[in-house]
Amino acid sequence: MSDFNINETAPALSAQSFPLQGTRLIEASAGTGKTYTLAALYVRLVLGHGAVGTGPANGAALLPPKILVVTFTKAATEELRDRIRQRLVDAAQVFRGQSEPDEVLASIVSDYAESDYAKCAAQLQLAAEWMDEAAIFTIHGWCQRMLSEHAFDAGTAFAQTMNKDLRELSLQIARDYWRYFLYSLPDNRVLHHFGDITKSPEALYQAIRPWLGAESDSLEFRASGAALPPALEPIKAAEQLQGWFQKVDQHAAKLREFMQPEALAELDEAFAKSIINKNKFREKGWLENERPQLENWIKHPERFDALDSGSQKFIEKYSADNLMAGTKAKFSPPSHPLFAGFSDLVALFAARPQLHLAVLHHAACWFTEEFQKRKQQRAELGFDDLLTRLYEALHREGGEALAERIRVQFPMAMVDEFQDTDAVQFGIFRKIYPKVTSTDYGLVLVGDPKQAIYSFRGADLYTYLNARELTAGQHYNLPKNYRSTHNLVASVNALFVRAEKQDAGAFGFAHEGHNPLPFFAVAAAGKQGFLQEHGANTPALNYWLADEAVEELRKGEYQQRMANACADRIAELLNGSALGTSGFSKSENDELITITPADIAILVRDRNEAKVIRDALNARALRSVYMSDKDSIFATEEATTMLSWLQAVYSPENETRLRAALLLRLSGQSDSTLSHWFEDEQAWEKITDQVREFRDIWRYQGVLPMIRAWLHAFDLPQRWLQNDSGERTLTNMLHLAELLQQESSQRDGETGLMRWFAQQLDAANPNEELVQRLESDADRIKVVTIHKSKGLQYNLVFLPFICGHKAVTAKHSVRYHAVNEDSGHTIVELEPDDEAIARADNERLQEDIRLLYVALTRPVYACWLGLGAYRDGNAKYSAVNRSGLGWLLNLPAKPTAADLKTALAELPWQHEQEPSFATYENAPSEAQPQSALRLPRAIHTEHWWIASYSALRTGAIYVPEAPDTATQEHYQDDDQGFAEQAGNEPTIAYAPENLLGMHGFPRGASAGTFLHNILEVAAEHKFKQTEGPEMQALLSRRLTQRGWEAETETLQSWLQQLTSVPLATGDECLTELPAIVAEMEFWLEVNNLKAADLDRVISRYLWPGKARPALLDEDLNGMLKGFIDLTYQDNSGRYWVCDYKSNWLGNDSAAYTERAMEKAMLEKRYDVQASLYLFALHRLLSARIPDYVDNIDHYLGGGMYWFIREPAAGQCVLKPDSQLLHELDALFRAEAAE
Known part of the structure; x- marks a missing residue:
């Protein structure tokens, strides 16, 4: 990447005078009014105020179908549509004199003659009424629309089906490869060498997944720092390996002749006389395992298998070379032709052809080619295909005509959340709007590189940085934070301004005086208000610090302590608010506004952290809702319970199945009830008859009525709702019942439906329809992942586990960027070495810093952090310096609690002591949960x-x-x-x-x-x-x-x-x-x-x-x-x-x-x-x-x-x-x- 340095912040954007031509970049830090600005620009475009190729007050007006707005989620498109519609209505009212304008609208209105006001109001009203047809899309939705509307120019089929889940097709292709190329291989030893891909088609699919969606030219695959070997068909690789196996077999056959008692005696003497180093050659292991092994080979030479893993270990240990290295000085090593032969075998082992990557490469190439071919045959598109097909159509010969048609259709485009783009997406817009300084069309890119946190979805920050370089001189920024109070803005600025002084800058991108991603402090726009407790303003940014020595603080204890501190502090705030001693105030002497659970958000990294904090909240009668659950509904306890119910209803005569279904936790029965049913013959017969009635309902009315009958017969909704997780359980059960009812028309009877349902549980692969639905969040504390919280705001925010991080390891393939002259070329290391792991972990750290920035910019009034220098797993030292916060605090390697304390002392943050246990006194009354299930007493049976x-x-x-x-x-x-x-x-x-x-x-x-x-x-x-x-x-x-x-x-x-x-x-x-x-x-x-x-x-x-x-x-x-x-x-x-x-x-x-x-x-x-x-x-x-x-x-x-x-x-x-x-x-x- 060529050097692009930003030493000064870009000029502040003025919404009323921003140029609406050419390609321009708006950097919008968190809370700086990005949506408000986009809506203001939209108003100007509708009025023709400074529109393409015109002056500020007499330009060509554009209506909603001509103004392209692209963002990255459906929810964001709906929010933008509503906000823009409302802004158009507001502007129309201002032109009619029905409301007072804000600063931006006042400036726009001043550019028009009063005689034009009615015309402007009519134009704005028309646009507001036309917003349902506004060109506001997700990037995928827009690409799909373009491929459909311009199918001829794009060279695509006119009728293509969108398939949201291509996993089944992928598995089918994997099965075909496995059958064509692997199943027929004659030698199991060859299959073993090829690794996991030979175990099953599913394993093959998992192994080649890094290749999927890798059409971009900016992606390069490597292994151990070197280019991948050329693709090699398995049968050809097998031929090479079989030649090597033949050599090993021949050598092993010769060695069997040397399986003699003399070899055993040589080693017995070496151990008895302590000739060999006992650290390398343990006598206990020799006597108990290795000696019997050699003795067995001597008695039965045919049992010697040189390629057996246990044999290889023995061979390497007792090879002549290893014995010599392990023999003490002044002694001669044990000597026998068998040991020399072992050394020859060790050399052969080292010369084994390493072909598994070549075969994997072949599998990946064949798979990707076949994948595209079959999608084309089936006229199907996946989400990624929408982007790549449009990109390819624009970049192939004749693509200029397609670009021109789209440019005429949308002379103005605004791309929101641009930091979450990638090279393919930017390549599409670059082709359609190629001239950065054009006065005939416009492209506005809006984003914040400090909030680029979606690399796991394919977002590429380096694409954003490249775009910034291309648009040099046409950058703007939004300089004021409208979300948070002055003190909170200042507290967050203090952390990042201090970190910016480090050699690599706050975000880790600075190098040799060049910094493509600097931090500039934003100003507080004057958000009024405070959090007050007992008549005093609570500091904006607070933390708890576990000050134990590192060797005493493990990750689990850190999490539990900070979860307890967080839950206790929340209970304090809510209890104080109920008593009138805590609340929000607009100014020092204003009446306090009540704090409710809905004002509070706890931000976490994943569901595991969510579970820890929600358990702590539950212990204090604090009700919460997890807002980020994207698991498949089929990966839940409710799904496994539902399957058991279905099986029981299908065959109530099978007592084992019926008892198993009734014993499940979610079946909600007490131990006394179960004992009565299981021990009383009449009671059991009554239950069985009732389940038979459920079966009749299923057969004659459908699966949904049957499930409802089961739920109400056992009074399950009421039982579940007595517990904190009851709403989630009921929501999941009703969702599953709905899915079963929908699928029942496509399946052959009850058995077909159960088979389908069981298959879904095995796959548990979520798509949008199968993700768990959200239970009620009414007046509950929100537990949200930091990723999900982006773009949102909460009055009070807690970050109990913010010192946590997940370092990159060699367990899986890794990705990182080669940032030189090639503008962020992406490397995929399939077998990462230490350098690759270090580089990938450095990028992980950079994203963790950005994730922390997102988290710290969510609160309005106050924020709390849980800190501690903990040890993870078997580590001897804390690695909190490799967390986002550890980087910003410039903690040393192997940091201690004292290091944390010293670094924090330089910030205007408040150190709070961990609060005492507190229960939420105002919690809604709930019935006590039922006693847990116990197995019934034993039942005597017949004699046989x-x-x-x-x-x-x-x-x-x-x-x-x-x-x-x-x-x-x-x-x-x-x-x-x-x-x-x-x-x-x-x-x-x-x-x-x-x-x-x-x-x-x-x-x-x-x-x-x-x-x-x-x-x-x-x-x-x-x-x-x-x-x-x-x-x-x-x-x-x-x-x-x-x-x-x-x-x-x-x-x-x-x-x-x-x-x-x-x-x-x-x-x-x-x-x-x-x-x-x-x-x-x-x-x-x-x-x-x-x-x-x-x-x-x-x-x-x-x-x-x-x-x-x-x-x-x-x-x-x-x-x-x-x-x-x-x-x-x-x-x-x-x-x-x-x-x-x-x-x-x-x-x-x-x-x-x-x-x-x-x-x-x-x-x-x-x-x-x-x-x-x-x-x-x-x-x-x-x-x-x-x-x-x-x-x-x-x-x-x-x-x-x-x-x-x-x-x-x-x-x-x-x-x-x-x-x-x-x-x-x-x-x-x-x-x-x-």
Whole structure:
């Protein structure tokens, strides 16, 4: 980018004399009257006042269809239309002498002779009445109109369909690529090398998404700082890889000849004599895992697989080169041809062809070409196509004719929110209005680069900066803030003026004396008024500061403290207003105006922060509404509940489904009611009959009447509305019912409708119609994202988490700009290196500064900030200096609370102490929420049954049949365990307060089942995709459905730790296991087995002599069914069963001791579960491995019960004597024989 420096602010704009020709740029800082100015310019254009090619008072008038106004949202177009219409009406009244003019209208009127007043009024009135046909569009809406009206010149079809959601087409193309190019590849090893794209078409689609919408020439793809390799068809890449695999296989075959006891002896001697460095070669790992692995290869050379991940680790560790590097001085390293051969293999590994990016490149190119082709065949357009098609039409040969037609149609154009544009959009307007100094047409660009915060939507600030350079000398600014009080304007100015003195300027763009994005202080326009408390004016800008040492303040604690401070301060203000001691005043002695909840806005970054603050508000009886929820309605708890209701109504005879539907939280039934229904046969029959009636309503009247009947039969609206979230629940339910009714006419019966609904839950892909509707915001505190708050104003604003930020990491591709001579060329790094991450994070920081500017310019009277130098995750130091506020305060690296305090002392801001707990005394009275659901008491069943382990320990069986899925088993097991642990506490999930990490994660059956399900999904990907976009999206969606969005970071960190921590069964972690099976199902025949006999055998081998509850005292008859969470083989070849336990054993990791885990194992009789799981695995291995029975200890490792809230310390390993399995086998066989 060439140098364009602004050393002085542009001249102040005069709405009555602003030139309405050529291309001009208006910079409108926050609150400076941008819409008012646009409306004034529109009035002038309607009158022909200074219009194109004319003098100020006798020009050609333009009516609304000839004046193009473009903005970026539908809501903004409606607001502009209404504001302009009203301004036209006001102006007409002034010309008629019916009202007094303001300064701008007075100046315009003065340019006309009195004899022209009636004509001017008539023109203005005509324009006002014509505003419904005014050319006020979103950029996409206008492009669509131009492509349709000028289809011949644009070279587009006359009839094209707008498709708002092209995801299904995208997935279809991804499936085709997967089928054409990947499915037929013969070697699974090749597929593995190509990475995630070979797992499924959905994974392929996610991998190539960075390419979608990348038609712009200003986009360049790279990997690790270098250009991408040329695209390579998978079959050709496979040929190269197979040649490499062949070399590895040949070398491995030679190495099998050297699998000799002598190699084992060499290493045994090296460890015994401490010849090798024990920091690199740990003896424990050698004896427990690596030695058995090598011994296994020596006995069975055919089992040696050089490409197995566990084998590669061994090969690299015990290669001759690594042994030499790890041998102590004056000693000779272990020597054997096997080790030298390992070194050769390591060299081969390093020479492996890296072709996955070339294949990915091929997939992306094929996909984008096919995507365009199929859209054209279907005559469909996506939103991005509207822009690119018009851009291409204007820039191809003959495009000048199209530009001329549009220019004649709209001789004047005004583009609002221009800082949110991109190169394609600006390229369209540049082509239509090419001459910057034209006197024949005009283009007015209106924006504020300080408020450019939508890069995630494709907005490109560098396009704005380029436009500023092109329009040099034709810039104007709006210099006065009309929104905020004088003190607030001064407080915000102080922060940015101070930061502007830094070398890089306030917004981080200054370099070597050039600053394309400077900050100039705006003047306060004299907004009158104060916030007063107890007779004194409250300072305009206030903050709380958590002054603990960095090592003591973690992110969660910072957020909780600032949420509490924010909620308490709001309660103080509202309580004071009710008492008459707090309020707004126009001047010092005026009567106070009441503060209401609707005066208050809390600005956050995302829904997770919103959840934290709304919980704090709820605890103080302060009602709030989240204004920024853009999640799909199908990603909610209400949607999953609705699906369960539909399934129950469709088949009320299926008791399992009906009970599951009634047990859901949103079904609103108390535990006593459920117990009555489930235990009283007549009551249950009555409920079943009622649900059958619902089915009849569905069949004969429709799904919407059925849902209404369900809601009112169980009195659900009234129950929901007793709680703070009730309006949201009711709104979502009615929205879902409406969508189901609309879709029912397109689906084949009830089953087709349920199938469609279930598919929507899986996709949860929001478009405008499927976004959650807003519940009532009547007199509530507004919780809004900063992005959503842009353009709005609130009397009082709170920013409780403003020190938060999300640094760029290497987990995903990153984008940044190469700002040299190429005007902000965009780089997409698919495999970012440190430099790319640093540059992308710098741009993230620059946008965070602009985001803070937006937040600080929303309030009218006062603002509060929550500050603290906290640590995030496992970081040793605070990184608050990398937040927007940290940059503006010029905090040093590794900042402390003292650094924050020192920097803040230089600003005219007020440091408030965190207030005491306060409850809103004027809150609307609400009924107490109902007690949470508990499972009903056990129900005895018939003598022959199919049951799970859970039935053995409860004395009866709750579920009328054994679990059909692993999830059902987890729920039964987790719920019983939690109920025993909590006594009379609720069995739904609840989260303890003020606990860190997973110790503070919700407890209960629902939470336990949730964690089990997440690990089941992770296991499907060999635990290797836990940081990938699919898993992150799954976590986010499922947490949102349960209202646990605030736990997202905790879950992500925990999952990463769980998959990387060494297993107590060996040195490997989950991702390094050679073979795993998740949720392995087993069945065991049980014929009149006495539970007491089973109990006696197990108690003799597992923790003998230790007390534990007895199993039920009756005979067992039927089938015993179960699902083992994880069955795996370690690197030494032994097999293990692993069961995840979400039990909460204490407040921190210190609670997860061997004694505590033993206590839990015995109290919950997990020893019985472990024995049955091991016995099931024993039966399987006996049938599959010929020499297993003679070598049980060689093949069977044992069991691990993993208390997963503490991944490292929570591993309880069981290695029972093989005699236990023999006795269990004899016990089961004996009973069967009888």
